[in-house]
């Protein structure tokens with residue numbers, strides 16, 4: 001409002017200035033909005049402007065008369081006396097014009113104020129309308145944004161609800177699973193508890209058993225320890241004895257060689273003596289009939305044991321044999337006999353083939369003779385043994401024969417029985433004969449050299465009746481002595497051995 005008034009006064013001052021300088025009546029129009037204002041200003045006719053008259057401020061000319069008077073006090077004295085009538089008239093006119101103008105201005109002011117008010121109200125309404133429209137637009141935007149936000153919120157809420165539902169379902173499943181697990185754990189706990197009870201019971205029982213058998217166990221442990229010590233001592237002793245055995249074997253071999261040489265010498269001397277003195281020894285009875293064996297002789301009526309001559313089957317050879325007519329009904333032809341160790345049995349292949357020793361004493365009948373005799377018909381074998389304590393025992397074989405030299409006199413012995421051990425000590429069927437100079441055994445060693453003598457060595461087998469005849473008993477185990485393992489073990493101290501045959505159908 002103040003700005004508008006200032007504009008109005010400035011315009012009026014312009015009009016006044018124009019009025020004082022212009023010479024004709026002028027109309028002035030003022031356009032304000034839809035309203036047009038027309039002003040007709042008063043004019044001063046035939047009035048020349050004095051050089052002294054100056055209007056610097058038309059509004060100051062509306063000053064009250066007192067002020068006008070005071071202002072005139074400063075004017076020079078003579079001019080005041082000449083101009084009062086004209087000036088006064090002029091002034092009165094001017095004043096009345098000014099008064100009209102003032103009134104008009106007041107009206108104009110009122111009018112303007114009214115128009116301005118209405119304009120302001122219009123502006124206000126327009127502004128309010130604009131503002132309302134803007135607000136409505138903003139509100140619409142806000143509503144649309146709010147709707148969008150609401151929709152998004154609804155979506156989010158839906159998603160949250162879905163997630164919540166899924167989570168609830170999962171929680172439910174977990175809950176069910178947890179319940180099952182709890183039941184399982186409960187069952188396991190009960191099982192563990194039951195096992196714990198059983199374990200406690202077993203522990204108590206074990207403790208009771210330990211208490212009951214603890215003393216016995218302790219004693220047995222001590223005994224076991226003592227036995228272990230004994231076994232260790234025995235092991236050391238066995239090692240020592242093995243060492244001694246090796247030395248003894250070497251010594252025995254040497255002695256046997258010397259003995260063999262001596263025996264040969266004695267036999268040569270005896271032969272020479274017999275040749276010189278003629279045959280005065282106990283000769284077998286010359287029988288015009290030929291007997292195949294001692295059983296034949298027995299059947300002929302001879303019942304005395306002794307030396308007799310037999311003729312081998314399919315042969316003209318007469319052989320001197322010892323016949324045992326007492327044992328088990330008699331009729332036994334003796335193949336091997338030892339009783340005093342006077343004859344060495346550590347001999348070679350040929351001697352075992354041909355036989356050695358005297359039939360009246362210690363001797364080996366000979367493998368060729370044994371083969372011819374036992375392969376002519378079925379024979380039984382009887383083995384008689386006696387140890388140093390006087391114990392006697394026998395082993396019997398229902399069927400016995402040996403093959404020819406081509407097959408190394410392989411052994412065949414079946415139908416075992418007897419008292420000299422529950423098991424046969426003779427090597428199994430098919431075992432070949434070996435001597436110190438003919439190794440036919442199944443050992444990488446040479447059994448005939450280790451064990452001495454000639455025999456059916458396997459590897460090297462549980463028997464050897466042709467081993468070394470040891471004269472006295474000893475605690476030392478001799479692996480090369482006379483052996484019939486399943487009767488007396490490896491260390492038989494025999495005082496007598498006899499091997500003899502008789503027809504199986506006797």
Ligand SMILES: [Ca+2]
Nearest residue numbers: 439443445446
């Ligand atoms: Ca061998």
